[in-house]
Amino acid sequence: MSGIPSIRALIREAPTRQAAQALLLCLHDLWAFARDKGDLALEAHVEATLSDSLFLRHQAVCDLPWLLTPLVDFARRLTLGSSNAKQARRLLLAYRETERRALEQILRQSSLVWPLGLCLWLTGLAMLGETGITALAWWGASLAAAGVVAGLWRVRIRAIVDQRLGILDAMIEGCLSYLNGYVPRVCAENTRSVLPPALRPSFFDLDEALGVNSTSIAAIGTIAARSKVLDLLGAKADSGEPAVGTKEEEDLLALWKRMNGEEKT
Template sequence: MNMIIGAVVVLASVLGGFAALGGHVELLWQPFEILIIAGSAFGAFIIGNPRRVVKDTGKALMGLAKNSKYSREDYVELLSLQFALFKQAKAKGMMSLERDIDDPFSSELFNNFPGVLRNERGVLFITDYLRLISLGSERAHELEALMNEEMETMQREQSQAPKAMHRVAESLPALGIVAAVLGVIKAMGAINQPPEILGGLIAGALVGTFMGVMLSYGFASPVAVVIKTQREEDLNYFTCIKAGLLAYLNGYAPQICVEYARKVLFTEIRPSFYEVEKATMLAVAVNKKADEQAAA
């Protein structure tokens, strides 16, 4: 929604201001100038990026309609899952989670939290480190260093799409000049035409410069910022998991581990202590019922 509102404001401000100055808005419609700018920008984007980054950028552009990938409810669910895992590990030992860790998508415990299961990479992050802990890697500082390395790699991967879009934004003004120069060349080829025709050709050429600058600073650059912000939210999800796991390794009670994980979340989507407490108590009740059914 923000993208749509912003685009409308940009277009209304630019075109409305131009019309208020007495300009003829229809003169700004120069499809071949737009083709030169947009086509060459897209071609340069393909040349300058591997296929993986091109696909990832396309995926990121398709996800721009969402203001945020994660909601407060998603984080309540993630924290509840961590609480359930830590509580079972404390009560029955880490080996009691072996089946859940090996096949989380078939695990009854994990399936109580379908929102978490939709994030496959997040699930693998949790289970990989729980598996390491169950195999004996219980030194918090060593696992923290490994998590930091993995998240740094993840950050480098996640930053490639916004960087690619930012490079496109930087190239658009120059490509607008290319379109303008070609328009001037065309106009010079008609130098013997009447002033009104020649003036229209020169005006059309100058639209190239205008389009390049507006597309860069009005659209492409803000889009790159939005993609970067969304990718930072992705990393915050993994930071939440990391904080909970490290607190567990340091010997804290499950409720405190969850509180450590909650505290690293962005303020806008961070659930309150009482929201998490209510959800974790519900998770305890669900697990207790499942244990009773298994015993029966």
């Protein structure tokens, strides 16, 4: 692939806040489904990624093949019974390294813009010869403008590269969190915390998105958890304290208080 198409593809497939949030929801739904149905149940979704699958519900992820491909391959390994965290980490990091090298190549291509502009300017000076100071001033102004544009363009390209690698790092964190036994909601939060600041939704944005856009598996779990907390809080009638009977209920209530700012974390 030549340089110009590569740079155009890089800009066209630049990560966005919408894509970052879609990744969080996609990971949450995948791991919620896998925990409920078993890893093997993901097979139908990884074999029909763009036709009828959990992935298709998060179109912003499907629109970024460089992000979707390693995620699908990771899910495919789960269906084969491979849940070794070290092996999975090596697989995902190999994808990242391949992507990093390709992006560095594009950066080198984009850095040729300034030398090319300088060569054209010097050629123009040679052709102008003694045509006068006005023409020389025009070429000087053109060179300055081209330099500013090229500099801003290179900054933009570098920002896209950094964000692209950053969102890959976040995806890797979300996948490894699942293998390490975290629940889907925590996996999504771990992923969110690694996202580049420019793409990272707030905790409350993620919580709202999970409540609105998540699959029925996640929604049912959220409703059940909140209902249980409300039952506990409703038992304050006489004692002024919730009726906490089990360690699970105590932990659930403590988490709810932290989420609502009643306790310091």
